[in-house]
Amino acid sequence: MKDFRRLKVWERAHSSTLDIYKLTSRSPKEELYGLTSQLRRCSASMGANIAEGCGKEGNRELHHFLQIASGSASELDYHLLRDLHYLADVDYQRVGEQLVKFRRMLTSLLQKVGCGSFCD
Numbered sequence: 059m060k061d062f063r064r065l066k067v068w069e070r071a072h073s074s075t076l077d078i079y080k081l082t083s084r085s086p087k088e089e090l091y092g093l094t095s096q097l098r099r100c101s102a103s104m105g106a107n108i109a110e111g112c113g114k115e116g117n118r119e120l121h122h123f124l125q126i127a128s129g130s131a132s133e134l135d136y137h138l139l140r141d142l143h144y145l146a147d148v149d150y151q152r153v154g155e156q157l158v159k160f161r162r163m164l165t166s167l168l169q170k171v172g173c174g175s176f177c178d
Contacts, residue, residue, distance in 0.1 A: 059112065059113055059114075059115065060112040060120070061112065062105075062108050062109040062111075062112040062113075065108065065112070065167070066163060067108060067160065067163040067164050067167050068105055068108045068109065068112075070156065070159060070160045070163060071101075071104040071105035071108060071127070071160055072105045073156070074101055074104065074105075074134075074153070074156050074157065074160060075098075075101040075102050075104070075105055077152075077153060077156065078097050078098060078101040078134075078153070079098060079101075081145055081149055081153070082094045082097050082098060085144055086144065089144070093137060093142070093144070096133075096137050097134065097137050097138070100130045100131075100133040100134045100137065101130075101134050103126070103127070103130035103133075104127045104130045104131055104134070104160065105127075107123045107124070107126040107127040107130065108123065108124065108127050110123050111123025111124055111126075111127075117171045117172075120171050121168065121171045121172055124164060124167060124168050124171060125168065127164060128161070128164055128165070128168065131157060131160060131161050131164065134157060135154075135157055138150060138153060138154060138157070
């Protein structure tokens with residue numbers, strides 16, 4: 059079992075989730091159960107799956123939950139498409155850059171866990 063709070067990738071996921079919640083608090087009310095909910099759920103899922111994977115025994119299960127976190131990051135990336143113009147361009151850019159950094163860190167961790175070289 060690993061302490062997820064010690065992982066920089068979890069810190070980045072958590073920070074992104076907090077940012078998404080702040081940004082979506084300004085979303086149109088008609089999107090509360092639509093896009094706003096989806097953005098919040100997939101961003102929260104990134105950090106939650108890292109935490110859950112760290113609570114499991116063995117790298118195999120950790121790898122599985124890190125892959126789910128990666129899928130959630132892809133979902134967030136999709137939902138952040140600018141087509142609806144709900145966020146300011148500067149916010150889209152900032153969140154997008156955060157997401158790219160998160161995905162790089164997560165990919166690196168996935169590779170380490172997959173090779174069995176990850177330790178506490």
